[in-house]
Amino acid sequence: MKKIYVLLGGLMLSGAAMAQSPWTVESYDFAPDDKHAPGAITFIPMRVDNQNQDRANYYTEDFDAGFNGWTAAIQTGTAGFGLTSTGHQNTPSNTYQIPALLSSTPTQWVLLDSDADGTGYTNPEAATLTSPVLDLSAATGQFVAFEFEQFFAEWQPAETADHLYIGVSTDGTTWTEVEISEGVGREARPNPELISWDITDYIVGNESTVYLRFRWEGAWNYGWQIDNVQVNDIPDKDLTIMDTWRTYSSNAGLTYSQVPQAHAEEMVIGAIIRNVGHSPLTNCTFNYEILDPSMSSVSTGTATTTVNLANMEQDSILHATGFVPTTLGTYTVRWSVTSTEGDDNAANDTVYDNHFQLTEYMYAMDYDDGTVTPITGWPLMTSTAFFGNLYDFQQQDVLSGIQFKLANNPSNVGEVVTYGVYRFPDGGSAWEILDEQYNSYTVQSSDVGNLVTINTGGLDVYPNDLYLITVGQLATPGDPLFEKQGDIGWNYIQGRDENGDNRGFFDRLAPIVRAKVIDDVGVEEEASSDRFSVYPNPANEAVNVYISLSGSENTVINVLDISGKVIKTINLGTVEGERTITVSLDEISTGVYFIELVNDNNKQVKKFVKK
Numbered sequence: 001m002k003k004i005y006v007l008l009g010g011l012m013l014s015g016a017a018m019a020q021s022p023w024t025v026e027s028y029d030f031a032p033d034d035k036h037a038p039g040a041i042t043f044i045p046m047r048v049d050n051q052n053q054d055r056a057n058y059y060t061e062d063f064d065a066g067f068n069g070w071t072a073a074i075q076t077g078t079a080g081f082g083l084t085s086t087g088h089q090n091t092p093s094n095t096y097q098i099p100a101l102l103s104s105t106p107t108q109w110v111l112l113d114s115d116a117d118g119t120g121y122t123n124p125e126a127a128t129l130t131s132p133v134l135d136l137s138a139a140t141g142q143f144v145a146f147e148f149e150q151f152f153a154e155w156q157p158a159e160t161a162d163h164l165y166i167g168v169s170t171d172g173t174t175w176t177e178v179e180i181s182e183g184v185g186r187e188a189r190p191n192p193e194l195i196s197w198d199i200t201d202y203i204v205g206n207e208s209t210v211y212l213r214f215r216w217e218g219a220w221n222y223g224w225q226i227d228n229v230q231v232n233d234i235p236d237k238d239l240t241i242m243d244t245w246r247t248y249s250s251n252a253g254l255t256y257s258q259v260p261q262a263h264a265e266e267m268v269i270g271a272i273i274r275n276v277g278h279s280p281l282t283n284c285t286f287n288y289e290i291l292d293p294s295m296s297s298v299s300t301g302t303a304t305t306t307v308n309l310a311n312m313e314q315d316s317i318l319h320a321t322g323f324v325p326t327t328l329g330t331y332t333v334r335w336s337v338t339s340t341e342g343d344d345n346a347a348n349d350t351v352y353d354n355h356f357q358l359t360e361y362m363y364a365m366d367y368d369d370g371t372v373t374p375i376t377g378w379p380l381m382t383s384t385a386f387f388g389n390l391y392d393f394q395q396q397d398v399l400s401g402i403q404f405k406l407a408n409n410p411s412n413v414g415e416v417v418t419y420g421v422y423r424f425p426d427g428g429s430a431w432e433i434l435d436e437q438y439n440s441y442t443v444q445s446s447d448v449g450n451l452v453t454i455n456t457g458g459l460d461v462y463p464n465d466l467y468l469i470t471v472g473q474l475a476t477p478g479d480p481l482f483e484k485q486g487d488i489g490w491n492y493i494q495g496r497d498e499n500g501d502n503r504g505f506f507d508r509l510a511p512i513v514r515a516k517v518i519d520d521v522g523v524e525e526e527a528s529s530d531r532f533s534v535y536p537n538p539a540n541e542a543v544n545v546y547i548s549l550s551g552s553e554n555t556v557i558n559v560l561d562i563s564g565k566v567i568k569t570i571n572l573g574t575v576e577g578e579r580t581i582t583v584s585l586d587e588i589s590t591g592v593y594f595i596e597l598v599n600d601n602n603k604q605v606k607k608f609v610k611k
Contacts, residue, residue, distance in 0.1 A: 056233040058139045061131075063227060064107040069132030077117065077125035081214065081226075084111040088223050101151045101225035102191045109227035112216050114162075120220050129226075131212040133172070136231055140207045143200045143278035145234045149192040151225045154184050162218035168199045170206035175213060186222070198234060198278055198311045235344035238277030239284060239337040241351045242314060245270045246333060254392050257367035257510075258357045260517050261328060261537055262592065262609040263394040267299075267321045271335050271351070273307065274314035281339040282308045285317060288336075293329025293358075302338075326536065330357045361517050361607075362403070365389050365510035366484060386420050387482075388470030388513040391461075395609050396562060396592050398518035399459040404471045405483045405512035408449035412481050416474035417441040419454055426464035434459050434467075438474060443481075453516060460562075461517075469515050484509040518607065534595050538609040545581045545595055552576040553599040559583060560594040560605075567593075575599070585610050 061068060063083060074080040085108050087100025103109050114125055136144070146168060154162055167177040180195055203210050212231075216224060246269045247255055271286050283306040290299040303319035325331055332354040343349055355367040402419050406412065421434040441454050461467060473481050533546045545557055555575040559568035567588070570581065583595070590610050597604045 058136045059134050059231040061229045062105040063109055071130045073128050075126040077123050079114045079117050079125045080127040081110055081112045081129040083108055089113050089116045098222055103227040111225050113223040114218050114221040115223055125218050127216045129214040134210045135208050136210050137208040143234045144231055145196045146199045147196045147232055148229045149227045151191045152181050153186040153189040153222055155221050162221045165215040167213040168202050169211040170209055172211045176202045235277045236279050237341050237343055238345045239343050240274050240276050240348040241337055242272040242274045244335055244351055257355050258359045258362050258364035260361050261358055264325050265394050267323050270318040272314055272316045273337050275309035280310045281341050283340040284309050286335045286337050289334045290323055291332040292327055299323035325358045328358050363391055363515040366512045386470040386472035387511055391467045391469055391515045393461045394463050397461050399456055399461050400518040401453045401455050401516035403451055403453040403514040405451050406447050407483050410448055412443050413445050415443045418472040418474055420470045422468040424466040471513055484511045532597050532604050534606040534608050538611040540611050542585055543583050543608055548578045549575055555599045558596040562592050
């Protein structure tokens with residue numbers, strides 16, 4: 001059975017062209033020189049706690065007018081909390097520039113810039129930022145949370161221990177603290193991220209004298225950016241969906257935005273559910289509904305797994321729906337959370353996702369939503385570097401093309417695109433090279449900013465293997481050549497860097513590198529007003545062939561196997577207008593086949609799958 005971890009362990013691409021490739025490693029390692037190396041940080045807007053904005057507010061500080069009574073103190077080292085309107089102090093030569101906090105009030109915010117002291121791992125740091133005494137007596141008898149916006153991406157080599165604490169006190173001396181963001185790493189961090197901590201039980205009876213505190217312990221981390229500190233009312237019972245996912249690859253667990261019709265399989269969906277209310281909730285799960293391209297409901301149900309969640313706890317639930325999409329077009333999935341105790345705030349209970357499309361021939365992970373991001377920094381695209389996506393084909397098929405998106409940079413005209421296709425056999429221990437082309441396509445002016453498809457000449461692919469499909473840039477890049485897009489959940493992007501090192505890394509944005517399976521068998525389709533379709537697809541006992549011919553023509557239907565060999569012929573004689581022919585599949589084994597329509601002036605081919 002295919003498992004993603006085979007790509008992240010000690011495996012090598014085999015073959016002469018890859019002889020110098022080392023073991024697959026993460027996209028960075030913990031070395032001082034690599035702290036700002038390509039791949040050091042990526043970030044995207046992520047779904048946060050969708051709290052009801054009509055809640056009562058008992059305290060707000062946006063730091064636009066200064067600290068306003070908050071006290072910044074350094075206990076150890078040189079890094080402390082300060083005010084900023086620009087964010088992290090980036091060095092221009094750094095490959096990756098650490099982003100400023102995308103605050104909802106961007107005039108000014110708080111920053112602890114650990115990276116700026118430049119002392120490396122040897123000098124420990126400790127600092128605090130403490131509020132003035134807060135009178136929250138108006139919150140007496142209510143459930144309240146200490147909330148704020150932040151951006152933090154952790155650089156945590158073995159030499160250091162970096163910790164972020166938030167605390168509450170009713171006397172300014174004795175503190176109750178919780179640690180946040182421990183072990184988050186530096187990949188795809190939220191910007192901004194909403195942190196919400198229920199402090200009701202820690203201030204009860206002393207609401208008129210409350211202190212809040214931020215506390216930092218670390219050494220040469222990136223930095224902690226904070227804004228819009230609030231104390232807000234929270235409901236007693238409140239579930240929310242933090243994130244969702246869907247998978248269409250039963251063995252490898254990959255998430256695709258486009259899947260060819262012949263490769264469709266059962267939809268498996270999931271959600272991360274969080275209790276953002278005060279009281280514990282039991283039997284938490286989600287209801288779901290799947291809508292087809294016409295927005296008709298085609299599958300509904302309730303996830304069979306349930307979880308019990310205390311305040312601010314979260315858990316993930318995965319559910320197999322039993323539904324296999326068959327109609328070409330875009331599908332929508334709706335999740336809504338439930339619990340035994342109910343929910344006082346239904347506004348954040350439901351989430352929609354409409355980023356799955358059943359296609360004729362195209363596999364893709366990216367989808368057209370949000371800003372297209374140029375791929376910069378990692379990998380540095382030289383003649384030895386490439387990147388791409390993993391593909392888990394569900395039927396035996398032929399890879400006929402690789403489609404990729406070019407950035408809108410006119411300076412890239414004349415650049416040469418390379419590609420590579422690699423296979424990890426089921427039960428195997430190493431990657432195999434199927435095809436590598438280092439002079440496959442030259443960028444034309446009409447290509448800039450558009451999708452381009454390279455013909456591979458036809459490569460057999462099989463359902464029990466895993467494939468890596470990649471593109472690269474022959475010359476050392478000037479402007480970015482390729483792009484990525486979408487928010488696909490955690491996926492595994494593979495490639496090789498400019499040093500020839502194999503890489504496996506995580507990103508929520510997918511490179512726009514798509515796989516096109518075959519839609520002909522080496523025959524050219526001429527432009528025609530004739531219509532020709534095959535259904536159902538996949539098929540069991542028989543397949544229907546619909547034809548509509550504009551003129552009277554002698555017509556033949558051939559059934560071909562995956563190699564192009566004719567295994568059945570039906571001579572229809574002269575046909576004009578519309579006609580539907582049923583072709584029995586009783587004597588045909590399961591697999592990929594083609595219906596070939598041949599008449600006086602044209603030859604067309606459609607692929608179908610016998611299940």
